[in-house]
Amino acid sequence: MPAIAAxxxxxxxxxxxxxxxxxxxxxLPVLISNLSGANKPYADKLSEYESGFPAFSDARRQFDVRFYLVSILFIIFDLEVAFLFPWAVSLGQTGVFGWASMMTFLGILTIGFIYEWKKGALDWE
Incomplete structure (x- = not known):
């Protein structure tokens, strides 16, 4: 066997x-599921559970966009937390400038959150 192959x-x-x-x-789980009969669909398994509208209806049908708005807001504030951890760890090295930068970032996000709240994006009917 050549040296490179080794x-x-x-x-x-x-x-x-x-x-x-x-x-x-x-x-293995797929095989066990098929053999045990756990994959037999019925009406409750096939019903919609996340978006609130039937999954197999007309794709051009209008639906409520607030579901997506809430998910986008979640992603924005989830990213905020992802930025806070490294900032907190390196705060001793970034000093006052790092602190002021993060407070500016948090202020802008807070203003955006208040705007969304006032617009009714978080009200679910």
Missing amino acids: EYLPILLFLIVAIALSGVFVG
Whole structure:
């Protein structure tokens, strides 16, 4: 076996083990589900549960956009928290400028949140 092929042998073994394990962890539950009868659909399993409108209706039908607005607001404020953790860890090195920058960022987000609240984006009817 050439020296270069011997260097790639651990990667090849890792790839084979990863494919085998993913096949077991994905394929085995599907196989067990099919054999045990747990995949038999009925009306409750097929009903809509997230958006509130039927999943198999006309795609051009109008629906309430507030569902998406709430999800966008969640993503915005989730990203805010993602920015707060590194800022808090490095606050000792960034000093007053880092603190002022984050307070400006939080102020802008707070103004946006108040605007959305006043516009009624968080009111669910």
